[in-house]
Amino acid sequence: MSSTKFDVIVVGSGPGGYVAAIRASQLGLKTAVVEAESLGGICLNWGCIPTKALIKSAQVFEYINHAEEYGIKVENAEVSFSDMISRSRGVADGMSKGIQFLFKKNKIEKLMGWGKVQPGKKVEVEDQDGKKTVYSADHIIIATGGRARELPNLKIDNEKVVGYRKAMTLDKKPASMVVVGSGAIGVEFAYVYSSIGVEVTIVEFMDRIVPNEDEEVSKTLEKLYKKKGLKIMTSTEVTNVDTKGKGCKVTVKSKDGKEEQIECDIVLSAVGVASNVENCGLEDVGILVDKGKIKVDEYYRTNMPGYYAIGDVVPGPALAHVASAEGIICVEKIAGQHPEPLDYGNIPGCTYCIPEISSVGLTEAKAKEAGYDIKVGKFPFSASGKASAAGAKDGFVKLIFDAKYGELLGAHMIGANVTEMIAEIVAIRKLETTGHELIKTVHPHPTMSEAIMEAAAAAYDEVIHL
Structure with a gap:
């Protein structure tokens, strides 16, 4: 007993x-x-x-x-x-x-x-x-x-309108899918399904995808997703989903009031938790x-x-x-x-779409809003030897420093394996390491992680490989 x-x-x-x-x-x-x-x-x-x-x-x-x-x-x-x-x-x-x-x-x-x-x-x-x-x-x-959070006009029936749980156990591959919401869950599933040949449309209410990330990260992901063939609609809301027929008829409305209808097999509701x-x-x-x-x-x-x-x-x-x-x-x-x-304020966020996204601390816009005088350093993976060798040249590392004290206010990365690189930044911020100390921290070559040291150097006009 x-x-x-x-x-x-x-x-x-x-x-x-x-x-x-x-x-x-x-x-x-x-x-x-x-x-x-x-x-x-x-x-x-x-x-x-x-x-x-x-x-x-x-x-x-x-x-x-x-x-x-x-x-x-x-x-x-x-x-x-x-x-x-x-x-x-x-x-x-x-x-x-x-x-x-x-x-x-x-x-x-x-x-x-x-x-x-x-x-x-x-x-x-x-x-x-x-x-x-x-x-x-x-x-x-x-x-x-x-x-999975449910919107009043987007009821999950787990047949045609699904949450993340059903999205990973569908009986058969749909031909087309509308993903509502472009946070981590939305963009991850959009990547999976579009990569295996599903026609994917992402509908996002905010004015950009992955809206919690730094604006440059959002722009880069949108560009790469469009190149892969995904359709992306921002500043757009889903007003109705008609599931009566064979598939779904999704009515969407843009900010300027224009309505249109998208037909698809499955709607994935990814609007939060x-x-x-x-x-x-x-x-x-x-x-x-x-x-x-x-x-x-x-x-x-x-x-x-x-x-x-x-x-x-x-x-x-x-x-x-x-x-x-x-x-x-x-x-x-x-x-x-x-x-x-x-x-x-020092919690890393990771999104596992391809390319991956990781970030911690303030975005550039938030740092300015908070009144900081900032130094921004950016290093693109197109200039990284390891990224070139791996065929993964998309993306960048962006670091934001407080100009006065050298404190690392935020880091934003998009690229291959960047979710494995963010912990270094979290530790640096926890230890209150400055930009100059980071530049002088020897990083191994060739690695993707060198881009962190290079981005710090770029913020202080000491970058070598750009």
């Missing part, structure tokens, strides 16, 4: 929940995790990990189609859509099994079922058969994550929710003692690595340690 009393119960096993649980166990706290579906949550099972597997398959197909550029002849390469999907599922399943191993290793109890927090530091767990068990803990962490704050007992406990997010302090304590919240259910960017960092800070504080609160 398993125990019903714990030091910590975590509701949700995504990258916030499972990381918090492992850290709690490492710190000697008796820990349990409640999960309604699969260990690892959306990120491992339906988000970050399986999408990267699909992107890799699409990229391999793209390589094969351009093999002649590398002196290799390949004929009649074909996409097996179902095999692409099953590889992606296999990768996700392997990761989920890895979490099960970590739970066993760290002696974390797994409570499968729907968790609801209750007053008196209790959690009710309802299993698949409807059987309810109540567990108690001194500390309860809510990490119930998020789901909504927090899972409903039906998990928050009202019964009296936990405050504001604008769909649970209110917490810098250590993720809610207004009710003993109850905490992390990840997509609290304010801040809905990113896996943010949820993990929050989970660790939360349990270290519970265990009596003195963790430093998270610096939300």
Whole structure:
């Protein structure tokens, strides 16, 4: 008979929940995790990990189609859509099994079922058969994550209008697709489907795609996507989707009021993430929710003692690595340690379309808006030996420095493997390294990462290879 009393119960096993649980166990706290579906949550099972597997398959197909550029002849390469999907599922399943191993290793109890927090530091767990068990803990962490946000005029039916989850398990390859929203999810799926021969149209309400990125990054991605044959409509909203016929008739309206209709097989709604704050007992406990997010302090304590919240259910960017960092800070504080609160101004963002995008800190426009006198350094990958050798000359590294003190205010990259390069910048900003110190940090040659040193040198008129 398993125990019903714990030091910590975590509701949700995504990258916030499972990381918090492992850290709690490492710190000697008796820990349990409640999960309604699969260990690892959306990120491992339906988000970050399986999408990267699909992107890799699409990229391999793209390589094969351009093999002649590398002196290799390949004929009649074909996409097996179902095999692409099953590889992606296999990768996700392997990761989920890895979490099960970590739970066993760290002696974390797994409570499968729907968790609801209750007053008196209790959690009710309802299993698949409807059987309810109540567990108690001194500390309860809510990490119930998020789901695809739905727009009122774009209802997801999971047949013709789909969210990200269905988009990675479609039965057959559609001939055409409209992607609504051009954040990370939108542009990643647009890349996958267009690479394997689907006619893709991106519809974005804002005046540019990937609107949270630096403007030059948006422009570059739009140019490269159009070159690949994607249709891009910015400053445009979807007003109606008619799914009555064989496919979909999508009515879009531009800023100047002009309406047009696009016909396609599938519509992917990629308009952001909504927090899972409903039906998990928050009202019964009296936990405050504001604008769909649970209110917490810098250590993720809610207004009710003993109850905490992390990840997509609290304010801040809905990113896996943010949820993990929050989970660790939360349990270290519970265990009596003195963790430093998270610096939300130094969180890297990565988008895994091809070319990849990564960024941290202020954009050029935001830095100017904040009143900084700035120095901007830019280094294009077209001037990089490694990028030329790899056939990946698209994109650039752009660094923004405070002219007065040399502080690195922001970094924006678009190019091959730039998601692997951004951590250097995050560390530099954490350590308050100056532009001059960065220029004098010897980078290995030939690498893509040299572009960081070169961009810093460009900001101070010391660039060698431009």
